[in-house]
Amino acid sequence: xQKITQTQPGMFVQExxxxxxxxxxxxxxxxxxxxxYKQPSSGxxxxxxYQGSYDQQNATEGRYSLNFQKARKSANLVxxxxxxxxxxxYFCAMRGPNRDDKIIFGxxxxxxxxx
Amino acid sequence: ETGVTxxxxxLVMGMTNKKSLKCEQHLGxxxxxxxxxxxxxxxxxxxxxxxxxxxxxxxxxxxFSPECPNSSHLFLHLHTLQPEDSALYLCASSQEAGVxxxxxHFGDGTRLSIL
Numbered sequence: 549x550q551k552i553t554q555t556q557p558g559m560f561v562q563e564x565x566x567x568x569x570x571x572x573x574x575x576x577x578x579x580x581x582x583x584x585y586k587q588p589s590s591g592x593x594x595x596x597x598y599q600g601s602y603d604q605q606n607a608t609e610g611r612y613s614l615n616f617q618k619a620r621k622s623a624n625l626v627x628x629x630x631x632x633x634x635x636x637x638y639f640c641a642m643r644g645p646n647r648d649d650k651i652i653f654g655x656x657x658x659x660x661x662x663x
Numbered sequence: 664e665t666g667v668t669x670x671x672x673x674l675v676m677g678m679t680n681k682k683s684l685k686c687e688q689h690l691g692x693x694x695x696x697x698x699x700x701x702x703x704x705x706x707x708x709x710x711x712x713x714x715x716x717x718x719x720x721x722x723x724x725x726x727f728s729p730e731c732p733n734s735s736h737l738f739l740h741l742h743t744l745q746p747e748d749s750a751l752y753l754c755a756s757s758q759e760a761g762v763x764x765x766x767x768h769f770g771d772g773t774r775l776s777i778l
Contacts, residue, residue: 654705
């Protein structure tokens with residue numbers, strides 16, 4: 549069975565500092581995809597970044613990068629130069645290779661950026 | 664205009680009422696999803712539609728009835744709900760269901776309160 553674990557329920561970070569949000573996963577499939585979503589207080593889930601299990605390089609999207617350590621089954625999200633608008637819930641998610649595989653989500657980490 | 668639009672944003676209803684949640688996507692996607700997000704619980708997938716056909720019903724009680732008249736519209740019909748059904752209901756879409764590397768794009772959600 550697949551599982552996503554986010555061990556940090558909440559984090560406080562000073563504005564302009566880099567942030568690392570932890571995510572570990574468990575799967576027996578060699579092929580899978582990993583996603584990070586941001587959910588502001590307004591409720592919308594915003595797709596941030598994707599990493600495929602066979603991708604050779606860590607994914608990057610602007611200030612977001614994914615620190616993918618396959619052997620450790622770790623897919624941490626790194627936000628560089630944090631901004632006040634980064635305050636939100638962040639969810640790590642995973643999907644397996646089969647057509648009927650569902651995306652499963654972690655419980656999330658609430659990030660607070662301090663001015 | 665956002666890619667996925669949900670109405671209403673907020674809904675308060677009694678346990679004997681009948682109401683419907685609406686979701687519309689403007690992304691040209693072929694798959695649509697309903698999720699339930701309760702406090703302190705991971706996001707729960709409820710239903711999946713792929714090319715207008717329901718492909719997933721994640722053991723959802725029959726008091727929730729989905730309808731997908733076309734690939735752009737998705738409804739969730741509600742009747743005789745229970746207090747524990749109070750939650751944020753999120754709609755999402757993707758190009759096609761079951762493809763590993765395709766992210767889902769979410770709406771802002773409908774916050775439902777059952778009195």
